[in-house]
Amino acid sequence: MLTNGQIIRQISNLYTVRVGSSIYGCRARGKFRQEKISPVVGDNVLVDLDKNVITEIKERKNILQRPVIANVDVAFIIASTKNPNLDLNLLDKLISVITFNDITPVICFTKLDLLTEKNKEMITNLKKYYEMIGIKVFYNTEITEIKKYIKGKIVVLAGQTGAGKSSLLNKLDSSLNIKTAEISQALGRGKHTTRHVELYSIAGGYIADTPGFSALNLSDISIDQLKYTFAEFQNYECKFRNCLHNKEKECKVKEAVDNKKILQSRYNNYILFMEEISK
Ligand SMILES: Nc1nc2c(ncn2[C@@H]2O[C@H](COP(=O)(O)OP(=O)(O)OP(=O)(O)O)[C@@H](O)[C@H]2O)c(=O)[nH]1
Ligand SMILES: [Zn+2]
Structure with missing residues (x-):
């Protein structure tokens, strides 16, 4: 049967x-x-x-190559706000790469407890902006909400070293660390081998045992495709349909940046990514 x-x-x-x-x-x-x-x-x-x-x-709705996992629902971008400092270039890059791979990006800011009130406010404003463009944003203290969100989904984690990925996993499920350690030991080798891929059951969902996206970069994305990975750009119709929002005239995206409707850092990163891709 x-x-x-x-x-x-x-x-x-x-x-x-x-x-x-x-x-x-x-x-x-x-x-x-x-x-x-x-x-x-x-x-x-x-x-x-x-x-x-x-x-x-x-x-399959999508497939990641490293680790090889199909049907990933969500990539949690673990973004440290201090030690290491917030890296908006990396954050936007991950959002683009994840979006391009047909995976839903979700942001989780960490280490807000280390911030001054003024810097906390800056993060609050960033949170509002990213939410406005349709991205779910959590703080790593919102464990109940994160658990609820993960339920029934396949999740991978992304984020620089020291961002707080392991800490978050442990808060979501304190037995997870033990599980991964046991398996590594049983195999007599590190867990990050290509022949061993595993989804760990966590908070009613599944999470990959590898850092995820370490090997992903912009190189799969073409210049023409890049603009579609910036959700907020889609709200504007420029004079030229194939406008790359760079040197073109009557560009509504650039207008929106000037009018502070689009975050300057988002636009700057877009231009940087374009340059990176065309290198
Ligand atoms: N103050 C503070 N420290 C945190 C927070 N989250 C994590 N840390 C600390 O930051 C350090 C790095 O956290 P990890 O969870 O190991 O980071 P990681 O992303 O797993 O790092 P890699 O394993 O290197 O990729 C540890 O000392 C944690 O205790 C937080 O919200 N606030
Ligand atoms: Zn344009």
Whole structure:
């Protein structure tokens, strides 16, 4: 009998498939190899539970390459506001790359407790801006809200070293650290190997065990595509339909920047990314 399931772990050619609340060890059907496709973590699949074989892979909504995970719903961008300082260039870059990969970016600001009142206000204003352009923004103290949001989703984390990713994970689920450590030990090697990918169950959702997006950069995005990863630019119709909002005349996006409708830092980063892509 064929049943719907989802792959939550892969170690070499061994897959762990979740069917409802049960877990099965499975192998992939031979025909996949001939067709040169292979099931990956996150795949929604059909499994033959009599033979413990994955027989069909459902269409993917997206696929990340490092780690290889399909059907990622959300990428949490963990953005430190102090130690290390807030890096708006990195934040906007991650938003663009994540959006380009058909994944929903979510921002989580950390370390607000280290800020002066004045700097806190700056973050509050930034939060308002990003929310206005349709991005969900949390503080890392809003654990209940974050848990609620994660429920039922596949989540990956992004953010620079020291931003507070591990700390957040531990607050979401204190047993998570132990789980990842145990598995690394059992395998006798680090967890960040390409042959071992796993989704950890957390707050009713799933989270990837790798930093995510470490290897992603703008290079997959073309100059023409970049502007579509800036959600707020879509509200403006420039004189030229193919306007890149750079040197063109009668550019409504540039007007909006001048009128303070679009955040100057967002626009500056857009231009920087354009230059980076064309290098
Ligand atoms: N004051 C303060 N410190 C925090 C907060 N979140 C994390 N930290 C501290 O910041 C340091 C780095 O946090 P981690 O959670 O290890 O950061 P990470 O993003 O996992 O870092 P990598 O593992 O290097 O990628 C640790 O000393 C944490 O205790 C916060 O909200 N406030
Ligand atoms: Zn324009």
